[in-house]
Amino acid sequence: MEREEALQHFKEDEVPKRTIASLHALDAYYQANKERLAKEFLRSFEEVCRRVVDMQERGEKGKLAHLTYSMLRTELLLGSSHYLLEATDSSWFFDPVECQTSYDASWAFRFLDRLADEWSEAARAYAGHVRLPDIERIKLVEAEKFHQYVVHLIRYAMVQAAQLEVFQQVDKEPALEVRVGEYLDHSEIVYCLDTRHKDSEMIRAWLEEKQELEYGYKVFAGLDLAEGKFDGLDLRYSDFSDSRFTNATLRESVLVGTRWHRAQLRAVDFGDSLIHGSDFTGANLRGASFREASGPKGLLEPDGWEMPGFDGLSFVGADLTLTDFTGADLRGADFTDAILTGANFSRALLERAIFPEDIRETVLLDELQERHVIWREGSKA
Structure with missing residues (x-):
């Protein structure tokens, strides 16, 4: 040779x-x-x-x-x-x-x-x-x-x-x-702080233009984007904390690593979106839909490697009353202190998902789901 x-x-x-x-x-x-x-x-x-x-x-x-x-x-x-x-x-x-x-x-x-x-x-x-x-x-x-x-x-x-x-x-x-990144070479944004004034209607119009690769790693905090039609957008790692999206649609969107702390998300449709590592801590998601959305924790390919494993979804302290998770992949998600009254987990994948022990008798899970979730007492440390 x-x-x-x-x-x-x-x-x-x-x-x-x-x-x-x-x-x-x-x-x-x-x-x-x-x-x-x-x-x-x-x-x-x-x-x-x-x-x-x-x-x-x-x-x-x-x-x-x-x-x-x-x-x-x-x-x-x-x-x-x-x-x-x-x-x-x-x-x-x-x-x-x-x-x-x-x-x-x-x-x-x-x-x-x-x-x-x-x-x-x-x-x-x-x-x-x-x-x-x-x-x-x-x-x-x-x-x-x-x-x-x-x-x-x-x-x-x-x-x-x-x-x-x-x-x-x-x-x-x-x-x-x-x-x-690398010295004097390519680097990627891992955190943004943007306190500049943003006009909600201008941002809404810009998002609805649906330009490619323009909306990731941005700060959209504190905006009123209710009833917006934002399907199919790539919004990865953007921050929507304290924003209002009531009745908006975000179907088939890339929402990897997005932050939604305390956001008003009543009746928002996240169906079929990629939500790996998204953080909905303290959000109001009453009546929202995550049907067929995908956000499992860990590596994409257990036998291969494309990128580091994703963090789990966080619904800590969120209001999930009547939220629809039908068919969603929520493996490793954290539901600590969440309100889960009437939440629909039909066909959802919940392996290693964390649920509060005190709602064990009221949350509707099938036998397989209940066997594979983690029941945790008290608040998240």
């Missing part, structure tokens, strides 16, 4: 199967330790916020507009998995006043380091055709998959981080973005 042929065989046979196994191990670790990892992130976030506040009080730093976490691929080859964190004004990377620190993501990349060791061991069977530089190049390519868990964690933790007192003390631009 020639070197190029051997290397190709190694990449097609050894690399994928070992990588998927490593990502499954990381996914299990992340899900089991997410809250602890989030607390560690919050400590590092507090540090940079204190630094920004100190600089602003000394008149050295303008209003904060961007917090950017950057993976440094070359550092990975040196055994370092620290992300560069830069706090910048509205000029972003052109901010002349440096404010940098780092975030330790070794919890994720140690799985990649172990994987590289496995590749090196497997390479011995290739009679010297697969060498250390080859392993290092493969490692840099595969790093993106492990990086996605860092993105996932920071997105999850930022909801709590935004409530920290020290973050409230930071002098901020009306629009602020937290991004995670």
Whole structure:
């Protein structure tokens, strides 16, 4: 076997199967330790916020507009998995006043380091055709998959981080973005703060234009969008907290990771939508419909890997009176403290869904559903 042929065989046979196994191990670790990892992130976030506040009080730093976490691929080859964190004004990377620190993501990349060791061991069977530089190049390519868990964690933790007192003390631009990506390269928004005034009717008209790839990662909080026709929109990771959508339709929409805290969602139709990881904490969903909607917790493909597993749906404290979940995939959803009077779970998938123990005798579940849900006493910690 020639070197190029051997290397190709190694990449097609050894690399994928070992990588998927490593990502499954990381996914299990992340899900089991997410809250602890989030607390560690919050400590590092507090540090940079204190630094920004100190600089602003000394008149050295303008209003904060961007917090950017950057993976440094070359550092990975040196055994370092620290992300560069830069706090910048509205000029972003052109901010002349440096404010940098780092975030330790070794919890994720140690799985990649172990994987590289496995590749090196497997390479011995290739009679010297697969060498250390080859392993290092493969490692840099595969790093993106492990990086996605860092993105996932920071997105999850930022909801709590935004409530920290020290973050409230930071002098901020009306629009602020937290991004995670590669240094001076592609990055994605994981949190937006946008206090600029928005006109509900203008936003309604814009949404009803149904432009492609324009509505994700936005802040639509506090708007009146009742009775809007928003079917088929991609609204992933947008924030609709405290908004009013009464009698609106959002059928066949991409609502992955959306936030609906305290939103008025009476009689809204979410039918056939993708709702993975959506957060309806405290929302009024009386008479809403989630017929055939899909939002299971975990990996999309249990035997493969496309992206990190989704967080479970949250209906904590929501009013779900007469809400229709017929045929919906709600595996891993959290219904703690929810009002479930008359809610319809016919044919719904509820494995590992969390229900309050005190409504066990009144919520209508079939025998299979009741056997596979988790009954929990008291409020969610």
